[in-house]
Amino acid sequence: MDIVIGILFMLGLMPFEVTTAAGDGGVFCDNLRLVSATLPNKTSSSSQHYATDAAGQDPDVAYVLALCRGDVNGSACGECVADTLRTLNDQCGVYNGGTYFNGSCTVAYSFQNLLEPSNAEEPFERWNVNNITGDAENVRFIAGLIGELLSETVRTAAGEARRFATGVLDTGRTFPLVRSMAQCTPDLSAGDCLTCLRRLTGMINSTMAVRMGGQMHVIRCYFRYEAYLFYEGQPMVAHPMVRLPGVAAPPLAPVSPTNTKRHKSKLWIIPIVLIPVVVFFCFIIYFGCQRKHRKGKLGLQESRTENLQGEEDLVLGLEGKNPEFSVFDFDRVLEATSNFSEENKLGQGGFGAVYKGQFSDGMDIAVKRLATHSGQGLIEFRNEVKLIAKLQHRNLVRLLGCCSHGEEKILVYEFLPNKSLDFFIFDENKRALLDWYKRLEIIEGIGHGLLYLHKHSRLSVIHRDLKPSNILLDSEMNPKISDFGLARIFSSNSTEGNKTRRVVGTYGYMAPEYASLGLFSIKSDVFSFGVLFLEILSGKRNSGFNHSGDFINLIGFAWSLWGEGRWVELMDETLVSENHSAEMMRCINIALLCVQENAADRPTMSDVVAMLSSKTMVLSEPKHPAYFNVRVANQEQSGVTSVNDLTISVISAR
Template sequence: MAVIMKVVVFLLVLAVLMAPFPAAADIFCDNVKVVADALPKNTSASAVHFATSTVGQAPNVVYAMSFCRGDIVNDTACAECVASTFARIFRETPPELECYRDASYFVDCPVFYSGDNDTLAPFSATDEQEPFERWNINVITGDDAGRIVGLIRELLVQTVQRAASAAPLRFATGTMDSGTNFPMVYSLAQCTPDLSAGDCLACLQRLVGKINATMALRMGAQIHVMRCYFRYEAYVFYDGQPMLRINGSLSPAPTPEPTTTPTKRKSKLWVIPVVAVPLLAAASLCFVFYSPCFKRYRRKGKATRAGSRRTQDEDELVLDGKNSDFSVFDFEQILDATDNFAEENKLGQGGFGAVYKGHFPDGLEIAIKRLASHSGQGFTEFRNEVQLIAKLQHRNLVRLLGCCSQEDEKILVYEYLPNKSLDFFIFDQDKRALLDWSKLLAIIEGIAHGLLYLQKHSRLRVIHRDLKPSNILLDGEMNPKISDFGLAKIFSSNNTEGNTTRRVVGTYGYMAPEYASEGIFSIKSDVFSFGVVVLEILSGKRNSGSHQCGDFINLIGYAWQLWEEGRWADLVDASLVPKSHSVEMMRCINIALLCVQENAVDRPTMADVVALLSSETMVLAEPKQPAYFNVRVGNEETSITGTDSCSINDVTISVTTPR
């Protein structure tokens, strides 16, 4: 008995001695969570979108740093971007670890934290930190390969020099036109703003030195260390006009002076979008610029018809327009960009006209919407709405570049997005295989952030009313951008609900029940649509249509049945292999079912949705029986819709009277 007692005492002592170790680990991870909560706000509040943080006491102190890519000028977008990076770090932490002791994540908004302050020490010329490298798998070939490689190197050299000299941001972008059929090449370089010009240049030059004779043939690369990085690609991957341009003779073309602060880095020809901003409002936008188009581009001696009828209000709006992110283009510029609307440049046919791909001389790829007819709406009705939409800025929203109005031509110019719309991928068994779970989750999160911006962070509340996969476009890196604001409703910041006495517009399969039956819409209407889209992304099935889902005739009912029976994994498309990310997938289904609740009051807000998506520990409510539990919901649209097999987007346009 004495021996047993000694063993018990020994074990108790051992347990007491070992107890501090897991507790210490918990304290460090708790400090990491404090950093993750504070750093997004601190970074976005900084004039240069850069912040450091120290939390806790030794030996559990956490040193952290984050910054936003220089073209992310919006404070809200910067905060969301940093928060998203932390969410990725936590998501990719192995289940057996509560958190990493050191973490580095190189994305648009890099985040670094460590328990060792020396890890985040300022750069020095002798720094031997091993760079993170990611290379484009495509290779430059052909007789001009050597010349193009030389042009790219010259582009990178000038870009890093421009970044190093650009105080205080230490950020620059560029583009190169080889003068051949080779695509335009785009470059970006950035250092943390706390580096001197000399240290920034030394840091970037060391990274550029990684491009040896073999790797120089690659068509793109990203190379990072903690304090600096650069990237180049044969497609546009940043917002804003390039700060420098290289032509085929290796001589830089005249470029704007480097910018100094985020608030001044406004671009007139960028931050542009693709086939989907307020098409009703967009048609009016051309009227907004009607007089400038004629005044600037018609031949001398011809009367300016609109000019003679302009009111004082119109003069004020035109003046505002000159200072906005919209541009007024000459019709000749549009003809040159599209090769006279050549058939081979036609991307598709929408409800209000054809869409063409075009190129401006500076290499900017654009999508041009040639309206088939005037909208018929007056100037006054849409003036305030157009000015608002022109100022919407978020990485997950598609934006309009400008317009041209000349004689009977009414033309809208958008950013060209190469990967079409979300439905093109998720409903095609072969193409959805190109999207792994991490990319699909990033798309879901991106859509949520875009809706949150519309509902909370833009100047007025914007209710989209037609959110669906075909209205979510994908850029070159498969980042989602919400498009087509033709049916959007806009409210003052203290309003949350509206009602239409005219016919309901939108697509029934994505329409909240209170809107479909009573014409009542609110911010919760878009939450419902978001829930449907998430279920479609996860399952690869359409909510509406002729296909039955198990014993049910719509996807919502099928998802609810599986959830009730504990067989939620059967909802997930087989290509995603639920076993590897089962917890995340189950949470997404839970969130989606909360979004499609029958009563709007039971649905979460988009702020709630974003928080739930970014956390693995927040407790989720149990969903109730959803709307349309066992009702056929067709995919009919209550408005004119034009689609084409090669269309980059199906555009839904209301033909009701003005809002």
């Protein structure tokens, strides 16, 4: 029987379809756990970051394969494989075979031998929703160049010992640089790798060829290309138009022969004149570079001393211990954002503005510049640096580093091109781009991100400000939780509430026990997730929701419809025509369980993820939710400057 492939790619999740294993599922899952204990270390310590293993006896053998991306370091590789295997083990009782593809690693498991070749394997594919723009000639030209880049990248990957290659293309037109990647499992021969990759590229049809980015994957090989930088290091393949450091330029065309007899007698003058000039300029360049290097090194050292003096706890020694975290020079951030120009501004939040930037190596970034007038800015800055720099998950936004310069407090994140979730679900036209399956992926991705924060991360974290504007979307519309300025660390062994006199968060998403008593726990995040869940299903805001002229919040509207059996009226009208009524009803049930008034009645995120992953698990009937008869004002009535939501701070709880 073929493996049914379940996808988790670039930090987003899709549920597995169940495969039927021969034998007892419990024994199979025990065998999978045995492999999971050693495979992450085997993969990360391998020179090629690739490993396979198996445990048990037929018919319950658990075969597992793990491959990390060729540009990922050993520690990140091990963390990715370990994190993915945790998810697989959690779901093993339901799904006993599948493949998870994500941004850093691929993990496949089955009760059948994964190393047996299969040309019948259906690829997973995902394409950018945007097409190449311009007239037909421009589209054909760029699509053709991208095709050439992919062919060369595939050929290079097959010829490398690691079976991995990256590439870059400059079309020579007003089009961003295109980056490419191809990889096979390194145990494939060069010929088998090339065959596997060419099978995938051969499936690109005329519709796919004009997309701004895309990817296709099977267990043993994959390719990807994007109109932005998504890999580390210098590209290994370059189109002839590209001239980048470290990439060999194509050979120059041969020069036509000319008649040299007339000047042959004077050729001896050239070296006499040229050599001293070359030597002179070499000395100038050498001493100039040395001086600049010393000055730059000294300046950076002084800058870091000045910026972090008295604030050593801001970075907690993360630079050096965490190779993916950097302390950036302020001038470099200024240059990347064009001096924080309005053209680069992405949005304005309660704690400051966010700007798009690009480093000189072409890497796109998002820069969060905390407002100097905000009394909470430094608190948020310290919190985010301490927390998110230690958190690594496919559904959390990645913090690249920070910068502290005088009064400037700056956080540098990975850039996510599709903005935030509210940009789509609350826009009448854009939310039509999110079909039922994509919305389920987004909901599940957020759920897994919260589960990681609550249970699986090194620091157990309560987010405290989960809302659509804090869910960012990557190029494949996969969700990433962002904005950890209000987050709190808690004991991973406790689900009981912590109390604070400083209640911070966003009205409409705060659990009742937190808003009124200052009590927060993992169940506070579950409540916020439930509100967000209802907003994704309905396309309506909880705050300022208006129905038939009477103000009532979205939770109350959903509860009313649920009790009357008219739940379908809650769903976004663009989804109603889709034949998923049983799944929709189940999702509304789960969302209402999350927003129940008493925290003890709400499920944990482990329960929520299990309910979302299974179509057969029996769900309990929800009790009445919190705020079901309370009006929630929208941000236009608040007078507080916030792009998407009203953020409030209550100094003393009632």
